[in-house]
Amino acid sequence: MTTFILFGTFFLFMALTVPIGIALGIAGLVTAMYSANISVTFLSQGLVTSTDNFALMAIPFFILAGEIMGKGGISNRLFDLANVFVGRYTGGFAMAAVITSMFFAAISGSGPATVAAVGGIMIPAMVAEGYDKKFATALIASAGSLGIILPPSIPMVLFGISANESIGDLFLGGILPGLLIGGLILLWAYIYSKKQGYAGTGESFSFKKLLQALNKAKWSLLVPIIILGGIYGGIFTPTEAAVIAVVYALFVSMFLHKSIKLKDLHAIFRNASLSSVAILIIIGTANAFGTILSMERIPQAFADGFLSVSENSVVVIIMIIIMLLIIGCFIDTAAAVIIFTPILYPVALEIGMNPIHFGIVMIVTLAIGFITPPLGVNLFVGSGLSGLSMPVLAKAAIPFFFVILFGLALIAVIPQLTLLFL
Known part of the structure; x- marks a missing residue:
């Protein structure tokens, strides 16, 4: 009965379009009030302690770094460089847009931020070159999904915290899958x-022209090198890397590119703060939700349920992917990672799946939710940019x-695509 109240209350408030962080909190509160085994005080304490986490501090800093670089004209310079390599070929503008999205994804860690930064420039440019607006917008929205697959990725940080796995290993594990899906989108664009x-x-x-484009983009290209090189070189942690990314982005945008003025900082910090607060509220309330899940042994019940259908690892993975594809249509990626990692992680371990491999499969699956209604956040951003x-x-x-789904299938059945660099 407790499980029914927890999930029933949550989905009821979701159906009423209550923000997901609030829906999670209300579901946890109602369940705690119903159950004699769960203390409301314990849940409220968990709401605070769950956000008191050093690794979690990386999220607001990565969001701020992405906001600074999005406003700092970095996407223009990245596109000019990509266009030198592929612009002369059939569909050159489209392919350059995808490559630019891949570059920016490796900077921002966010899908919608990638779409907003690249799409604001590339959609009008592609339409001016004779491309169909629907194709141009869908292309940018889809390529924006790479924002959470290529490192640094905010959902990877969340999965690492939820599953107690190495965030650095997750970043490494996302490199080849991100390049694979980016390559498949490039192929379809061509x-x-x-x-x-x-x-x-x-x-x-x-x-x-190549040297000119490289000279213009050199400071932008250094961002992922500094972040990932520093983490894997043991120089700093992912959280420290996020702080360095903010300082570097501010320095480059204000003093080298001179594309951001002092007066612009208020809006940048405000937007980043609003995005960060929304995610932190979800993390806090999802932790309370997850605490109840653990106390009611719901993750183990899910694991037993999956394995009762089949003990074949391929069948179980397919069921998990189908479940996550449906979840991604309705629930924000960050919230989905926090809520369903404690549920599905034990299932993955039961079938002998490498936890890093499972984390990447989960994140890539949820990334498809960026372009699937009714949530489809990247589609909403693209709609706002194009008017479609x-x-x-x-x-x-x-x-x-279907292109990304094909890439997901390859990632799921070929673990080495994820584990090669580990």
Whole structure:
């Protein structure tokens, strides 16, 4: 009965469009009031202590770094560099947009931030070059999903904390899967562009232009090198890397690129604070929710339920993926990671799945939720940038859904794609 009240209350308030952090908190409170075994005081204490975590501090700093770099004109410079390499080929603008998204994903750690930063420039530019607006917007929205697959990734930090796994190992594990999915999106962009007759610039490769683009983008390109190189070189932790990313982004944007003025900082810090607070509220209330799950032994019940259907690891993984694909349509990625990691993590261990491999499979699956309605956050951002309606954009994103799903299947069945660098 306790389980029914917990999940019933949560989904009821979700259906009433109550913000997910509040819905989680109310569900935990109602359940605690019903059950004699759960103290409301204990839950309220957990609300605070769950956010008192050194590793968790990386999230607001990565969000702030992404906000600074998004406003600092970094995406322009990254696109100019990508365009030097692929702009002359069929669908060159489309492929350059994907590569720019991959670069920015390796900086921001956020899907919507990647779409906003790259799409604001690339969607109008692609339309001006003769690309269909629906394709251009769906392409950017889909490539934006790489924001949580390529390191540094905010959901990877959350999974690492929830499962007590190494965040650095998760970052390493996300490199090849991110490159694979980015490559598949590039391939589809080329195939579609060839079919539609979207020609490239026709310009021959020029070392002079390459050096000019590299010179303009050099400070932007150093960001992922500093962050990941510092973490894997043992120089600093992921949290310290996030702080360094903020300081570096401010220095580059204000003093080298001179694209951000002192007066712009208020809006940047405000936006980053609002995003951070929303995530931290979800983390706090989800912790209370997870505490009740553990006390009621719900994760073990889920594990037993999955294994009662089949003990075949492939069948269990498929069931988990289907479940997460559905969850991703309705629940924010950060919340889904926090809520369902304690439930599904024991299942993965029961079937002998490497925990880092499982974490990447989970995050890639939930990344598809960025382009699947009704939540589809990247689609909403793309809709705001292009003026296209959500139904039109969702239809245009269908091919990309299957492209990413194919990449997910490869990642799930070939563990070495995740574990090669570990």
